[in-house]
Amino acid sequence: MDSKRNSRRELLKAGAALAGGITLGTGGKAQAQHDHPMTPGSENASPMIHGSKEQIEYGQRSKYVTSVRVQHPIGGRPSPDVFGKVFHVATPLQDSVGVITPSSLHYIATTRGSFLPDIDPKQHTLTIHGLVDRPLTLTMDELKRFPSVTRLHFIECAGNRHNGKQKTVQDTHGMTSCSEWTGVLLSTLLKECGLKGSAKWFVAEGAEEVKGASSIPIEKAMDDCIIAYGQNGEPLRPQQGFPVRIMVPGFEGIYHTKFLRRIKLVDRFYMNYNEFGHLRPEDKELALGEQIGPKSVITYPSGTQRLPGPGFYEISGLAWSGGGAVKTVEVSTDGGKKWNRAEFKNTPQRMAHVRFAYPWKWDGTETAILSRCTDEIGQRQAMREEIANWWKVPFERDYRVPGLDNSVMPWKIARDGSVTNGLA
């Protein structure tokens, strides 16, 4: 009752002050100068940001949130390089929550560095030709008239390899990201064009300066490829292929051709510059470089972070697979002796990140934490030693996993709570 009267008096006073000519915009400062104690708890703990045109038109994150992308790999080719090309840039997974990567923080990769085409969507068209009955050219407005799909999918770069030299989870695993993509199924468009039976592969080509192109099997085209124009509720970002890219769910990043301008249906494998870059001596290694294997990583606690002391922590991480949905994730808090089933924070979807967690009471002793997953087609994530054994090669410290590296990632926790790379 008292407080009610007090606040009423405050309000009246403030009104009088306003009428007396005090200008707006001084915020909490003016209040702090009151000559009598304020209602306990009603003072502002922080400065107030006043509305502005920019704030209203396009929201910015807080100035206290400073998480940014970094060049990948550390010590590798810089982005931008001397020519102004961007090569590989990693997303800050250590700060991620949930499964969606903010579009501004989505990892970036190009075959061998690329400029960013500044495409006017009104001028851009997509043409489908080759082994079809009716070639088709679509403007972006026309593309959007077709029935659409909206799906969650990760994209991961083949360069997302972890080794003992890296420090943070951004360095070890930051070349994967997950977005909600909206677009038209490629199968819808290919049916519209009348796909010929002789079509076995298609070449997807972009509009950047090197016109990066990839060859993709037709089975994949008719299954789940998306000609995507939307990302996380808005048009694709330029760095993600504005105005249109192809999603090839579960295939390594390079196949997801950005700035898509042409799809050519062909009767055989066309080796483009992109595929040349992936050339390997062995068929087997090549096969392990197309579809992403089952993979998971703990993002908290992870390298360079520090646990303030013994007690409760929710271990949290991401799991994904190019083979389908993730089925199970297990976490070990004793260096891999005992494995415990982790819980999912969202429903696992095909070729999408899933957020997993495991509740843990740290007793303050030195240990290592690890995660591993299986997917719905029965593939499982393995330790590096297991993989070397399967290939019947001696396991060494710097063992290179053939194809894409989906091996288990350990984080070491020291007695002082500091977290470091368990492969170091």
Next chain:
Amino acid sequence: MGSLNLLRVVTIPLLLGSLLGSTAFAQSPTYGVGRTPTAEEIRRMDISIGPTGEELPPGRGSAKEGAQVYAQKGCVGCHGAAGIGGLAPILQSKQGADVPVWKKERILPLRAPHATIVWDFINRGMPLGLEGTLTPNEVYSLTAYLLFINKVIPEDQVLDKQSLPKVKMPIGDEYGKPHQFKLNAPRLEGYPY
């Protein structure tokens, strides 16, 4: 007998009609959105060169001409004289002739399984900053020059639509071939991880 005949006379055309109707439906576009590009438009945009080179345009060139084009078109400024010493990737191997190709540098005109890929990449992506300005003759010449400095072809060999796809590349058949992709199947049969 008479009535059966009558039945036949009536049903066969009906059946045929519905069959034709359904196939015609399957073949016609469902949405009718977009336009058909002209053959000329497709020819102009189709820069994908397959391993047999059927999309290659007419034209010709040899390493001798290519050396000149390499200097004139600014390749030398980024890739260095004869493909060594620039800021852009090297285009000539520094390794001896006896070193196996997989032990040599990853250089397109050396490691590519088909010479058509060299042609295709120069045509679509070089010279950086002025892409799409080379004539077919210039691309044939540059391809010949880069193959020559990597000791793949002799200096006087002329490359054209017929001879380019036939160039024997040093890698031969010693590279992994794409496997038959299967939906919802493990990456590699028998591989559990």
